[in-house]
Amino acid sequence: MSEPKRLHPISTVVNALKQLKDLIIPFLVFVVFGSKNGGFQLVFPAVIVVLVLIGGILSWLRYTYRLEEGELRIEYGIFVRKKRYIPFERIQSLDLSEGILQRPFGLVRVKVETAGSSKGEAEAVLTAIPKEAANLIQQTIFSAKNEGNSTHTEEDVQKNRDESLYKISTSELFLLASTSGGAGVVLSAVAAFVSQFEEIIPYDKVFNRFESFIASGVIFISILVFIGFLIAWAIALVGTMVKYAGFTVNKAGDDLIITRGLLEKRQLTIPLHRIQAVRVSENLIRQPLGYCTVYLESAGGSALDAESSKVMILPIIRKNRISEILSPYLTDYHFEPSITPAPRRAVKRYLVRGLLWSLPVAAIPVLFFRPWGYLALMLVVISVIVSYFNFKDAGWNLDHHQLTLRFRTINKNTIFMKRSRIQSLSIKESHFQRKKELATIHAKVMSGSGGTSGKVSDLEKEDVYEIYKWYSYTK
Amino acid sequence: MILEPQKRISERGLKVWRISGVIHSLFSLLLSGGLIGLTIAFDWPIWIIGAALIFYVIDTYLFVMLIPTLRWKRWRYEVRENEIELQHGVFVIKRTLVPMIRVQHVDTKQGPILRKYQLATVAVSTAATVHEIPALDMNEAEELRFFISKLARVADEDV
Structure with missing residues (x-):
């Protein structure tokens, strides 16, 4: 040729x-x-x-x-x-x-x-x-x-290609589509709709007819908005299903090959030796259902696509099945380490950190827009809840050559990193952390043309120093 | 407990930071000066002048005196055979380990003020991160750059 x-x-x-x-x-x-x-x-x-x-x-x-x-x-x-x-x-x-x-x-x-x-x-x-x-x-x-x-031999190649890791099932595909970001839009739409409704009830009592006419206008508009959101969600649902239909992961030689798509078939190749870290992400809707998404952080290959270097390898999977599916292929990773949580005394710092931004933000409406401004106090409550869960999900594990960090931003993330893949490791201690014997750990791995990192705040100081020592080449 | 890194950065670096602080404080001088001018011109309440003055004094004290001193005191580094360790921070102290085998390249950088004081910044790049050691003596920085790049070359692995 x-x-x-x-x-x-x-x-x-x-x-x-x-x-x-x-x-x-x-x-x-x-x-x-x-x-x-x-x-x-x-x-x-x-x-x-x-x-x-x-x-x-x-x-x-x-x-x-x-x-x-x-x-x-x-x-x-x-x-x-x-x-x-x-x-x-x-x-x-x-x-x-x-x-x-x-x-x-x-x-x-x-x-x-x-x-x-x-x-x-x-x-x-x-x-x-x-x-x-x-x-x-x-x-x-x-x-x-x-x-x-x-x-x-060529036969070998053919045989390797048939080694299948994962194939998305129809029910999984539907679950993936309905619990993706689009569903969040719907939930917020419903919330907005309900809150509108609640606000309208005192409206009618207090104001005269003309005002209630406007209020009914508000109902009308919010219904329209809600229907709009519903349509948007349906479109997002169909879009996701078309995009991820037939999602399969195969192993060929030393590469993982991901194929997906209904109208446009796409293929991604990830050389196994270029994998830098594995990240398990559980979004707010999937976590209670016991489902999560698994990403590979890769340094090169076709992963450097518009969709960034985070390659979704298992779009939706029961959490307890990750190890069963991936362990035979990513042999040096342990997917079920026992996570050591942040110590009890750290909870205060997590709460304070949440209040530090939510209190001032909530204070303005409370001071200047009474009585409705008091609704802003909801923000404080939410921040306390979020902070508490941030605290609860923080944790770490050291297992031979693997560091596992668990933390929550909005989604709960667990990142598995090999020592030989970590590009740099930092510990941070503020004045207040030192008093409580707490410290923050921050590990960076390469991903695509930049980096990605795992950061857990307020762990036991001794634990953090243990990780630091583990990473250090000077024993 | 692991020993802290021992080497400090050049004492002239402190001077350079103070100079940068003075340049910074010129902006806050402009800001509070403008505010005072406006207050006089438009007969705004007199406390604004006081507040502007206090703001200027505190700002200048922080950026010319306190922060550079603390920063300099805290800055430590150590380049060992197989890793680089950095420690810095003013209120939050950060310690970083960079293994030699992860180092991709080393740069030295120099701005106009640093050049005047014969100083340079060494920047160590890995595949994902860049770490800077600021305000080293120029000769020392050159030596360090050479040293690191030599060690990094020996320890070359994939990524």
């Missing part, structure tokens, strides 16, 4: 559409605010569209790829001709995805990722090539990378 090949002609349409999508706002501005005389403001966009199409065809004509001398060689460019040669051993992953335009023709979009493809951009993208060609490229590259390692 050394002769230069072109992409499938449909890629002209794909590329042109992508460019037009970027132009849509300038277009609208031009049409709406353009001069009124003559059809100029209609002709001009038409000319642009034609130009974009011609450009798409030209760049398709110029774009060729071939596999030659252990390299993927791509040549492209209309005016400035560019050649990009990527050696096979530099290629970290090939991700195949099928868009709506590619699917009817049996085509795939191939994203070529190398370690250097930072800034969220792939090293190279083959917009539309036949599936067989993509498989051929995959096999060529895979066998080239495993040269000398004769145990890896």
